[in-house]
Amino acid sequence: MKHLEEKTLSSQQIFKGRYLKVEQDEVQGPDGKVYYREYILHPGAAMMIPILPNGNVVMVHQYRHAVKQVMLEFPAGKRDRGEDSLVTAKRELAEETGYLANEWKLLTEIHPVIGYSNEQIDLYLAMDLSRTEQRLDQGEFLEVIEVAPKELMTLIQQGKVTDVKTQIGAFWLDKILRGEWN
Incomplete structure (x- = not known):
């Protein structure tokens, strides 16, 4: 499944709350193109x-x-x-x-x-x-x-x-x- 993975090129925190943080990553997709991914970091x-x-x-x-x-x-x-x-x-x-x-x-x-x-x-x-x-x-x-x-x-x-x-x-x-x- 390695062929489906994205490579993270850069990462930045775009929001920090009391216990949630939002990250935005610049990634290189399997097709070689650059994409942006936003996601919430959660403590579990x-x-x-x-x-x-x-x-x-x-x-x-x-x-x-x-x-x-x-x-x-x-x-x-x-x-x-x-x-x-x-x-x-x-x-x-x-x-x-x-x-x-x-x-x-x-x-x-x-x-x-x-x-x-x-x-x-x-x-x-x-x-x-x-x-x-x-x-x-x-x-x-x-x-x-x-x-x-x-x-x-x-x-x-x-x-x-x-x-x-x-x-x-x-x-x-x-x-x-x-x-x-x-």
């Missing part, structure tokens, strides 16, 4: 699928300004600089939901928006949950709810859960609960 994130002893999953309702909607999602959060994604997952699960997990399993890593960002989200199964204190960040507003996995799949099928990381996590969970994947 972790998403958790917390499973309660009753088989339900812990989810959150959260307003997402970019789409101007309250979304139903699995809890997730961005990595702090130099932080291992499992540390991120444990921290964010406690902060957002008020749960701790004694058992963790990395399921996969995803790149949800490869056309314009390098964002990578590591998806974890969080099991053997216990309650702790919810500690939301300043300006973070969430509602924590329990959802049965079957109900979650119905909501996805009805177009009521459109967050891609949550959909991917739900499909992984469905395969695991059916015994099709370990």
